[in-house]
Amino acid sequence: MISHQELKTILLDGLLSFPVTDFDANGDFDAKGYQKRLEWLMPFGAKALFAAGGTGEYFSLLLDEFSSVVETAVKTCQGHTPILAGAGGPTRNAIAFAREAQKKGAAGVLLMPHYLTDAPQDGIARHVVEVCRSVDIGVILYNRGQCRLQADVLEQVADQCPNLIGFKDGVGDIENMVRVHRRLGDRLAYLGGLPTAEVFAQAYRALGVPVYSSAVFNFIPDTAMKFYAAVKAGDDATVGHLLDTFFLPLLEIRKHKPGYAVSIVKAGARIVGHPAGPVRAPLSDLTAAEEADLRKIIEAL
Numbered sequence: 001m002i003s004h005q006e007l008k009t010i011l012l013d014g015l016l017s018f019p020v021t022d023f024d025a026n027g028d029f030d031a032k033g034y035q036k037r038l039e040w041l042m043p044f045g046a047k048a049l050f051a052a053g054g055t056g057e058y059f060s061l062l063l064d065e066f067s068s069v070v071e072t073a074v075k076t077c078q079g080h081t082p083i084l085a086g087a088g089g090p091t092r093n094a095i096a097f098a099r100e101a102q103k104k105g106a107a108g109v110l111l112m113p114h115y116l117t118d119a120p121q122d123g124i125a126r127h128v129v130e131v132c133r134s135v136d137i138g139v140i141l142y143n144r145g146q147c148r149l150q151a152d153v154l155e156q157v158a159d160q161c162p163n164l165i166g167f168k169d170g171v172g173d174i175e176n177m178v179r180v181h182r183r184l185g186d187r188l189a190y191l192g193g194l195p196t197a198e199v200f201a202q203a204y205r206a207l208g209v210p211v212y213s214s215a216v217f218n219f220i221p222d223t224a225m226k227f228y229a230a231v232k233a234g235d236d237a238t239v240g241h242l243l244d245t246f247f248l249p250l251l252e253i254r255k256h257k258p259g260y261a262v263s264i265v266k267a268g269a270r271i272v273g274h275p276a277g278p279v280r281a282p283l284s285d286l287t288a289a290e291e292a293d294l295r296k297i298i299e300a301l
Contacts, residue, residue: 001107001136002138004137004162007108007138008165008188008189010047010048011140011191013047013211014047014048014211014228015047015211015217015224016046016049016214017214017217017221018054018215018218019034019041019051019055019056019218020057020266020276021052021057022034022037022277023277023278024277027278027280029061031068033276034072034076037274038072038076038077040274041217041221044225046214046217046221048081048082048083048107049077049082049083050083050085050110050213051073051083051086052066053086053110053112054086054142054261055215055218058088058112063096063097063100066100066101067100069085070083070100070105071104074104083105083107084108085097085101085106085108085110087109087111087131088113090114091114091130091131094111094127095130095134098131098134099134107137108166109135109138109139109140110140111139111142112144112147113142113144113147114147116146121149121153122153124147124148132161135163138164139164139165139166140164140167140191141164142168142170142193143170143193144193145170148176151176154167154184158184158187158188164188165189166188166189166191167184168191168192169192169204172194174207181209189211192204192213193212193213195215195261196247196250196254197215198224198231198243199243199251201227201228201231201239202231210232212228214228218268219298220246223242223301226238227239227247245297245300249297250297253290253294257284259284263284263286264294267285268294270291271295
């Protein structure tokens with residue numbers, strides 16, 4: 001088992017990613033396809049992978065399916081790449097999934113938003129504390145959607161939960177991100193988590209958030225690694241070229257429909273010869289015309 005501090009250290013530098021979850025033609029989990037996907041992606045050098053994360057359609061998975069996804073990921077990547085697992089939804093559900101992730105050997109948990117209903121700061125804090133205390137492995141809080149903690153409340157939660165080791169921001173509230181970083185300093189690892197995080201990578205690095213998770217690693221892993229290296233090295237020419245020729249055109253397609261942040265990744269995987277099946281409802285797949293447009297910008301790389 002990786003200790004909290006060891007996991008935190010891993011998350012301080014390097015590219016992270018969320019593998020898509022493979023489904024067969026009937027929409028059921030395809031363990032063999034998922035194993036092959038991880039075997040393909042591992043050598044490219046992501047520091048850690050999030051199994052059953054947002055891009056992995058966590059919120060569509062039943063507990064037994066989630067268990068199979070995490071188990072497959074841990075067994076496939078054992079000794080090579082640490083696996084963190086998604087957990088979210090209502091508190092007791094999140095606890096059940098977090099405990100299952102620990103049971104199956106995950107190195108940590110990414111605690112995603114709770115559910116539709118807005119909640120007060122003290123309620124969200126209680127939710128995070130209860131999930132953290134339910135497991136022994138490290139927990140990263142995903143600050144996104146309805147789960148948004150202010151800096152002072154996050155500090156209180158961190159004081160109560162030694163295994164809260166990371167803060168992943170998917171909101172883009174610069175003022176709060178600055179407050180969080182100034183208030184908690186090196187107590188946490190900080191991760192960028194906005195959709196298509198590459199577009200925000202330079203700005204977030206300036207805020208003290210040097211690490212992000214790349215969805216496009218799922219279908220252009222070599223380019224994803226090169227982009228991260230360019231951001232880290234301050235190679236503005238390479239960053240600007242890839243933003244102009246790939247990432248900004250990708251965003252134009254992604255913006256066509258809500259939920260396309262996931263769908264476009266599965267489409268990209270199909271295009272490069274590593275299909276993962278369709279997305280599950282309520283998401284919808286790209287149209288043929290949209291997929292053709294995506295193919296053009298991938299082939300242009």
